[in-house]
Amino acid sequence: xxxxxxxxxxxxxxxxxxxxxxxxxxxxxxxxxxxxxxxxxxxxxxxxxxxxxxxxxxxxxxxxxxxxxxxxxxxxxxxxxxxxxxxxxxxxxxxxxxxxxxxxxxxxxxxxxxxx
Amino acid sequence: xxxxxxxxxxxxxxxxxxxxxxxxxxxxxxxxxxxxxxxxxxxxxxxxxxxxxxxxxxxxxxxxxxxxxxxxxxxxxxxxxxxxxxxxxxxxxxxxxxxxxxxxxxxxxxxxxxxxxxxxxxxxx
Numbered sequence: 001x002x003x004x005x006x007x008x009x010x011x012x013x014x015x016x017x018x019x020x021x022x023x024x025x026x027x028x029x030x031x032x033x034x035x036x037x038x039x040x041x042x043x044x045x046x047x048x049x050x051x052x053x054x055x056x057x058x059x060x061x062x063x064x065x066x067x068x069x070x071x072x073x074x075x076x077x078x079x080x081x082x083x084x085x086x087x088x089x090x091x092x093x094x095x096x097x098x099x100x101x102x103x104x105x106x107x108x109x110x111x112x113x114x115x116x
Numbered sequence: 117x118x119x120x121x122x123x124x125x126x127x128x129x130x131x132x133x134x135x136x137x138x139x140x141x142x143x144x145x146x147x148x149x150x151x152x153x154x155x156x157x158x159x160x161x162x163x164x165x166x167x168x169x170x171x172x173x174x175x176x177x178x179x180x181x182x183x184x185x186x187x188x189x190x191x192x193x194x195x196x197x198x199x200x201x202x203x204x205x206x207x208x209x210x211x212x213x214x215x216x217x218x219x220x221x222x223x224x225x226x227x228x229x230x231x232x233x234x235x236x237x238x239x240x241x
Contacts, residue, residue, distance in 0.1 A: 017134075017135075020131070020134050020135075023130060023134075024127050024130060024131055027126050027127050027130055028127050030126075031126055031127070056169060056198060057124065057125065059198060060125050060128070060169075060198040060219050060220075061125045061127050061128070063198070063219055063220040064125075064127050064128055064131060064220050
């Protein structure tokens with residue numbers, strides 16, 4: 001199955017603390033919708049500064065999970081916001097949403113595992 | 117060792133706090149710049165670990181404020197940033213940061229930095 005996290009690396013990093021990984025995943029899933037909604041607002045308003053800040057925040061948080069695709073997709077939006085050139089922003093936003101959908105599923109499985 | 121962790125990313129603060137606490141470090145967490153400054157004033161941590169890119173540029177402002185306040189100016193500040201700018205380290209050190217770590221932050225690396233920073237103090241004390 002095509003995954004958006006480097007699961008082997010992630011599980012290895014938390015091999016001694018699997019419960020902590022579950023807690024972190026749960027926090028990410030709680031905060032993710034707020035971060036995505038801030039990005040959406042930046043895209044819809046064509047507000048480059050807000051987009052840069054919101055995408056930067058999501059990129060930082062996703063980076064904790066070896067989620068390279070999400071990090072790259074957020075970085076693309078962050079750089080667009082930083083440069084002020086929003087050409088292609090809708091496609092980049094769609095790509096981020098697609099990747100985040102997968103990431104949420106993968107982290108959701110880890111967060112659920114914590115409570116078993 | 118008492119450390120103030122200031123970052124708007126709750127994932128990162130929980131990760132760092134959990135791993136540092138396991139090593140006996142007392143942690144205080146702040147999720148915005150104002151909270152960070154107030155916690156630094158109130159709790160007098162040994163080190164402040166500060167994300168300088170909290171929303172609205174407030175992290176950088178907090179660093180400046182911490183270095184200007186008589187009560188907090190002597191507390192070492194380790195800066196965290198997700199910046200991809202190559203000159204970021206120099207610019208934050210110019211503002212008074214003593215050390216600079218790029219995100220994602222490895223808790224073990226942060227712990228090593230904290231131990232290095234505090235070793236002379238602890239030997240003296």
